[in-house]
Amino acid sequence: MALYTPAYQPSGDEIAVIETSVGTIRVKLAGKEAPIHVANFVELAEKGFYNGLKFHRYVPGFVIQGGCPNTRDLTSDEVRADKVGPGGPAGTGNPGYSIKGEWTVNPNNQHKDGTLAMARSQMPDSAGSQFYFCLGPQPALDSGYTVFGDALGAEDLKIIHSLGKGDEIVSITIEGTA
Numbered sequence: 320m321a322l323y324t325p326a327y328q329p330s331g332d333e334i335a336v337i338e339t340s341v342g343t344i345r346v347k348l349a350g351k352e353a354p355i356h357v358a359n360f361v362e363l364a365e366k367g368f369y370n371g372l373k374f375h376r377y378v379p380g381f382v383i384q385g386g387c388p389n390t391r392d393l394t395s396d397e398v399r400a401d402k403v404g405p406g407g408p409a410g411t412g413n414p415g416y417s418i419k420g421e422w423t424v425n426p427n428n429q430h431k432d433g434t435l436a437m438a439r440s441q442m443p444d445s446a447g448s449q450f451y452f453c454l455g456p457q458p459a460l461d462s463g464y465t466v467f468g469d470a471l472g473a474e475d476l477k478i479i480h481s482l483g484k485g486d487e488i489v490s491i492t493i494e495g496t497a
Contacts, residue, residue, distance in 0.1 A: 322417055322418060322419055322444055326358075327358040327361050327362050327496075329351070329357040329358050329361065330495065330496075332495035333348040333494070333495045335435075335468060335491055335493055336491070336492045337488065338490045339374075339488055340487040340489060341478055341482055342477075342481070343478065344452075344478050345472070346469065346470055346471065347468060347469055348468040348493075349427065349468055352421075352426060352427050353425045355419055356437050356446070356465050357467050359418050359447075360467065361493050363414060364492065365493060365496075368388070368414060369448075369488045369491045370488065371391055371488070371489070372386060372387065372388065372390050372488045373409070373484075374486045375389075375390050376410060381454055382454060382457070383482045384449060385450065385451075386448045387410050387412040387413075387448070387449050388412040388448065389403075389405075389409050389410075392406075393409070396485065398485040410449070414447045415447075417442075418437075418444070418447065419444050420443045420444050420463075420464075422463060422465045425465060427466065428466045430456065430457035430458060430464070430466060431453060431456050432454070432456060433470030433476045434457075434469055435467060435468035435469065436450065436451055436453070436460065436464050436466045436467065437467060438450060443463075452470070452479045452482070
């Protein structure tokens, strides 16, 4: 799969407003530290790519993951039951391209509680649309997965920690775009 280079140029002022079925999460995006990941996320959000997707992976004390397009046509209960969607199993979908990993060039690539990072397969440059929030510090992920944002405050962390498998991403909007 060819690597995609987003057209959007992050300013470093972007804030993602992630409306979920549990509540709203505000995330300061790391446009200066992970410009490819932030630009990709902004472009997907602005196209409405994430609207209606479900969180498909939940590992208590580790991560909550979403952004797989294969969850779009499944109900929350079907995602919880690991039903396979029209595009295949949850966790295997992408936007049709991959982006280059940036964990080696991001000086703040630390997986802390509430960190937003991009999931990928075993191939280093295979991230596309799936993202996760850390549910506590995960330093073992620092050397292989790109961090591209952090929850803004305690209320945001509270919502992140209340998410579960099958919860919906209602919409993602981006504040601070040029």
